[in-house]
Amino acid sequence: MTSDPRYDELVANHSWNVPERFNVAAEVCDKWPDEKLAMVHEGPDGTVREVRWKEQRELANRFANLAVEHGIGREDVIAMLVPPRPEAAAAFLGTYKAGAILLGMSVLYGEEGIRHRIRDSQARLVVTDEAHKDHIVRSITGLDGWDEGGGKDGLPGSEDHTLLILTAELLESASPEFETVDTSSEDPAHLFYTSGTTGLAKGILHAHRFVLGHEEFEYCHEVEPDERFRSMSEWAWAAGINPLLGAWRTGATHYVLEREGGFDPEAELAFQSKHEITNLFTTPTAMRSLMAVKDAGERFPIPLRRACSAGEPLNPEAIKWFREQFGVTVMDFYGLSEGYPLCANFPWMEIREGSMGRVMPGWDVAVLDEDEQPVGVDERGEICWRRGSSPTWPLRFWNNPEATAETFEREWFHTKDAARVDADGYVWFEGRADDVILTAGYRVGPFEVESACLEHAAVKEAAAVAKPDERRGWIVKAFVVLSAGYEASDDLGKEISSYVRDTHSKYAYPREVEFVEDLPKTLTGKIRRIELRALEEERAEAAKA
Numbered sequence: 001m002t003s004d005p006r007y008d009e010l011v012a013n014h015s016w017n018v019p020e021r022f023n024v025a026a027e028v029c030d031k032w033p034d035e036k037l038a039m040v041h042e043g044p045d046g047t048v049r050e051v052r053w054k055e056q057r058e059l060a061n062r063f064a065n066l067a068v069e070h071g072i073g074r075e076d077v078i079a080m081l082v083p084p085r086p087e088a089a090a091a092f093l094g095t096y097k098a099g100a101i102l103l104g105m106s107v108l109y110g111e112e113g114i115r116h117r118i119r120d121s122q123a124r125l126v127v128t129d130e131a132h133k134d135h136i137v138r139s140i141t142g143l144d145g146w147d148e149g150g151g152k153d154g155l156p157g158s159e160d161h162t163l164l165i166l167t168a169e170l171l172e173s174a175s176p177e178f179e180t181v182d183t184s185s186e187d188p189a190h191l192f193y194t195s196g197t198t199g200l201a202k203g204i205l206h207a208h209r210f211v212l213g214h215e216e217f218e219y220c221h222e223v224e225p226d227e228r229f230r231s232m233s234e235w236a237w238a239a240g241i242n243p244l245l246g247a248w249r250t251g252a253t254h255y256v257l258e259r260e261g262g263f264d265p266e267a268e269l270a271f272q273s274k275h276e277i278t279n280l281f282t283t284p285t286a287m288r289s290l291m292a293v294k295d296a297g298e299r300f301p302i303p304l305r306r307a308c309s310a311g312e313p314l315n316p317e318a319i320k321w322f323r324e325q326f327g328v329t330v331m332d333f334y335g336l337s338e339g340y341p342l343c344a345n346f347p348w349m350e351i352r353e354g355s356m357g358r359v360m361p362g363w364d365v366a367v368l369d370e371d372e373q374p375v376g377v378d379e380r381g382e383i384c385w386r387r388g389s390s391p392t393w394p395l396r397f398w399n400n401p402e403a404t405a406e407t408f409e410r411e412w413f414h415t416k417d418a419a420r421v422d423a424d425g426y427v428w429f430e431g432r433a434d435d436v437i438l439t440a441g442y443r444v445g446p447f448e449v450e451s452a453c454l455e456h457a458a459v460k461e462a463a464a465v466a467k468p469d470e471r472r473g474w475i476v477k478a479f480v481v482l483s484a485g486y487e488a489s490d491d492l493g494k495e496i497s498s499y500v501r502d503t504h505s506k507y508a509y510p511r512e513v514e515f516v517e518d519l520p521k522t523l524t525g526k527i528r529r530i531e532l533r534a535l536e537e538e539r540a541e542a543a544k545a
Contacts, residue, residue: 004424006348007358010219014361016212018391022185024208025096028249029057030180037226037253039086042271044260051086059087061178062171063094069174070162072125074099074181075188079123081105081114081132084235084256087166089244091127092235096189096208099181103191103203104236107132108506112452114139116200117193121398127164136163185209188395192238192337195436195445195508203398204337213339213392214246215360220331220344221279221306223250230255230272231281238337239310243281252279265289269300280307285440287318287330288471297325304328306347310335312438312473313429316353332356334427336415336443339385339392343427355426356419364389367421372412375420380430383419384412435529437466439474444508446529452504453478456496458486463519464510465533468540478510479532481518488515 032038034054041049067078078095080103082088095102103121105114118126118140128136133155140146140156140163151157155165164170183189189208193201217223229252231243247254257271269290272280280302287309290296304326310333322330331345334356342365345357359365364386367375375381387393387410396404407413418430437444446464453462461481466474480496482488493513501509520528 004349007346007425011361016362016391018185018209018212020185021182022208022212023096023099023180023183024189024211024245025060025093026180027211028245029053029060029093029097032057032251038248039089039254039256040275041084041086041256041258042275043085043258049086056086056090056093058176059090059171060093060097061176062174063087063091064097064178064180065174066164066170067094067098067100067125070125070164071160072098072100074183075101076125077101077103077121077123077191078125078127079103079105079118079121080127081107081109081136081236082127082129082166083107083131084258086256087168087171088235089254090171091166092241092244094178097178097180099183099187101188101191101205103193104241106234106236106505106507108234110502110504110506111135111139112503113201113505113508115143117203119143120193120200121191121203124160125162125164127166129166133165183208185212185391186395190241191398194337195443195448199445199447200451201445201448202400202403205395205398206392207395209391211242211245211249211391213362213390214242214249214341215362216308216333216341216344217243217246217250217252219361220308220333220346221247221250221281222347223247223252223279224305225251227252227305228255228276228278229253229281230257230275230277230279232268232286233281233283233311238335238340239281239283242340247279247281263289265293266300269293269296269302272302273300276303278303278305280304282307282309282330283311283440284309284314284318285312285472287314287322291318291321297327302326307331308333308344310341311442312440313354313356315473319351319353334383334417334429336417338394338413338415339390342383342385342415352422352426355422355428358425358427360390362390366412367419367427368412377423378420380418380420383415383417383427385415387411387413435465435533437464437474437476439466439469439476440472440507442507444476448504449476449478449500449508449510452500453480453496453510455503456499458483458492459496460484461519461527463527463529463532465529465536467512467536469511475511476509477512477514477536479514479516479519482515 032053038056039051145161146156155163190206229247233240307330314332333341334343335341343356367381449464450462460483463479467477469475520531
């Protein structure tokens with residue numbers, strides 16, 4: 001293996017400094033001078049708002065006071081579906097300040113996706129804005145503890161459950177003074193939900209220490225004081241909240257674009273150019289969308305120093321395009337909701353396009369075989385992470401001790417992602433070792449898609465698999481066996497797809513439906529998704545020929 005002296009020194013000298021008493025908000029929010037610029041926010045109407053840390057801190061304190069006034073105590077869950085605004089970021093920080101647990105929910109979730117997370121997490125407080133109020137109300141109506149019209153202002157709620165519509169006026173009604181709760185670094189702080197091959201999405205509980213594991217902002221982004229930082233990822237996801245907190249923790253100013261409707265690549269580039277962004281976090285899907293903009297670098301010059309990407313493998317074509325347009329080589333990260341980033345590229349090392357880089361300093365990560373033994377150079381294995389070897393190691397699965405014991409109480413955490421390591425220690429993604437679908441940066445569990453399909457009266461059986469797609473990398477495709485009395489048609493396929501999109505989520509739905517007479521199964525009746533996935537890959541290869 002070729003030696004890289006700087007990398008070798010970094011790994012050899014690395015140590016984690018995790019204090020016994022630690023709070024995310026105290027580390028991210030409370031330490032900055034009042035006049036330091038925290039955020040520049042541009043609203044849908046183009047209005048630009050500058051927020052300094054005095055205001056951002058007071059907003060966070062106001063939300064913490066509101067939460068306590070509504071009965072929130074330590075380790076209670078606060079679920080939020082909010083647009084990217086200073087008030088939303090303040091609500092995140094205020095949740096940590098109050099010693100509660102933050103659960104971010106995506107605007108892409110359908111009613112069933114929201115309902116499952118609120119029911120499973122037993123969230124005592126749900127926070128949203130006026131634009132998403134009706135969606136939330138429909139989602140929680142009928143849930144245990146959420147009496148219709150029993151809460152404040154005629155909204156669903158009860159003594160134990162409250163729905164809050166987050167506004168500037170509401171925050172203004174609370175005190176700007178709040179003493180951040182004294183928490184241990186091991187106390188729970190954040191709840192993510194992740195999909196697997198079976199069952200509904202499971203909650204992964206992280207401790208306050210998780211933010212200390214995100215050294216990519218020091219080693220990869222190399223954030224400088226008052227850096228103009230732009231993250232293109234929604235705050236509800238691990239790859240959204242971590243850039244928000246991590247860049248703030250290292251002194252950056254966040255530049256936030258709140259837009260209505262879908263992603264607009266020209267509007268995104270115009271925003272970055274207008275505000276002279278110097279440090280960028282993006283995703284491969286967003287980058288592939290930007291590639292459709294003709295003469296992007298000439299029309300929208302951006303003085304970038306660093307650009308990083310995560311969420312799915314970053315294809316070499318996108319890296320080359322970005323470098324040609326903006327003069328910066330995008331550095332790929334690898335990670336999951338359970339832990340992130342396990343691997344990364346660094347600005348001072350050779351970037352091998354298509355590689356996820358090398359293992360992050362301080363992380364004990366290896367590519368192992370089925371017996372948990374290291375594979376040879378360039379041999380395919382599974383990416384595994386040794387228990388407790390980073391502050392981002394999860395506390396447990398939420399209310400699921402069996403899954404916790406199976407996943408987090410073993411020596412190695414198994415990512416189910418296949419990879420190989422070359423002779424110089426670079427890690428290369430080789431696909432999934434299970435049926436989870438990676439699409440546009442999201443991990444989609446086939447079980448949830450299939451279950452949603454089966455709710456439609458026309459569907460007797462369904463199997464969801466990944467289909468290669470030029471822009472998204474992969475899309476979700478459903479193979480459907482129809483119930484008696486229904487006939488296959490393009491319109492029915494679109495109807496099933498729309499049904500899943502509306503009830504489940506706007507990202508985890510079948511963009512394509514194929515009707516079949518039956519599905520391949522094992523002798524015990526289990527659907528063999530691997531055969532269907534292989535069929536789609538063969539079709540994709542044939543289409544290229």
